[in-house]
Amino acid sequence: MATMFLAMVVEEQADGSYTRTIRERTVDDLPAGEVLIRVLWSSLNYKDALSASGNKGVTRKYPHTPGIDAAGIVEDSRNDRFRPGDQVLVTSYDLGMNTAGGFGQYIRVPADWVVSLPAGLELRESMVLGTAGLTAAMSITALRAGIGPEQGEILVTGASGGVGSMAVSILARLGYEVCAASGKDTAYLLGLGAKSVVARAEVDDAGDRPLLKTRWAGVIDTVGGNILATAIRSTAHKGIVTCCGNVASPDLQLTVFPFILRGVTLVGIDSQNLPMEERAMIWQRLAHDWKPAKLGSMGREVSLAGLEGEIARILQGGQKGRIVVNLGQR
The missing domain is CATH 3.90.180.10 (Medium-chain alcohol dehydrogenases, catalytic domain)
Known part of the structure; x- marks a missing residue:
């Protein structure tokens, strides 16, 4: 049977x-x-x-x-x-x-x-990480290719969600100064290692200026839409922005100026089709050096x-x- x-x-x-x-x-x-x-x-x-x-x-x-x-x-x-x-x-x-x-x-x-x-992870822990942890780690891998902790603040949008909270925790463990954007849960995000927490409104500029005052050395965006556009327009010279979600909107209203005047790099994160060799390497990191403290x-x-x-x-x-x-x- x-x-x-x-x-x-x-x-x-x-x-x-x-x-x-x-x-x-x-x-x-x-x-x-x-x-x-x-x-x-x-x-x-x-x-x-x-x-x-x-x-x-x-x-x-x-x-x-x-x-x-x-x-x-x-x-x-x-x-x-x-x-x-x-x-x-x-x-x-x-x-x-x-x-x-x-x-x-x-x-x-x-x-x-x-x-x-991987050795160093329990089955339950692997699912606390799950696709969210994998996606966050992929985003951080892309960010670390050009941005070190000494270069300035890293913005994480949608920071209270699965990918965002994992990104905050891992970045903090790696020595980055993290600013978490969220509509709630300030104490929770500070407990994960964020240096500061800002309301969504502070990273959601409704104006039409093609460039904003620079603030971020890099950005891990999990929501898309105008928040992502605002982040790109606020990123410093040679900064890196990663994008993995569209819960706010799949639309992105931008000029090319952040890319051709500041050299900002936008990196799309696709965890669904990540090749197995890279996938296994990232899971090893998550089981050891990048394992969130909490x-x-x-x-x-x-x-x-x-x-x-x-x-x-x-x-x-x-x-x-x-x-x-x-x-x-x-």
Whole structure:
């Protein structure tokens, strides 16, 4: 008899609405793949909330189980790199988008998606990091290519969210002076290592000046829209700005002047398709030198059933830090 497990299943209804239920499935329901993993931990990301709400730009076909992050134990493998009992993690690629994801107690995926859990990380810790930690670390890697701690302030936008809070913590550990932009949670961000916290309004200039007074040596932007445009217009000569999100807006209204008069570099961050060699290297950093000092406390734990309220919260911009999902709970 096939192994039974619990999963969140999102279904499209006849009236165009979507429902989310926790139900039993079997491993025979899972897609083809080389590695079967018993999922112990997952996490909630903005993309998961979109998939769980019926966003066809993220997930094309329903019924579907979201969850772009998963960590657990290999149950079966048809690839020599992995054996039953190995501790592993999977983030991004197509997991949780159009492939049944980490909001189920089992996943089956291609071996090329699977990362062996690095020494220095526990499975739960890897999901506190998850795609958010990977994205933050990729952004910091791009920033460090040209900006050192001695060169000035680094702005992190959307700092209370998953990527933002990870970026603040890692940058602080690496000796950077971080200014966190957020509409809330000043004490939380200072506790992560931010030197200062500013309101969103201070980094959201509605004027039409092509250049603003320089303030930032570099920027890690997680929200897009006019906040990103303001950050670029405020970045100093030869500064680096990374971009990984569009929760504010996918539109970017700018002139070329920040780029041709100040030499600002804008770097797009795509964690979904990061090659495995670079991915494994970044996970090693996150397990050691770049591991956030307060990693354990940055993840608030919920069960599968507890995700319901958190999905609404993250869509409304109310998430603080990271939500980790304990797949051992109902």
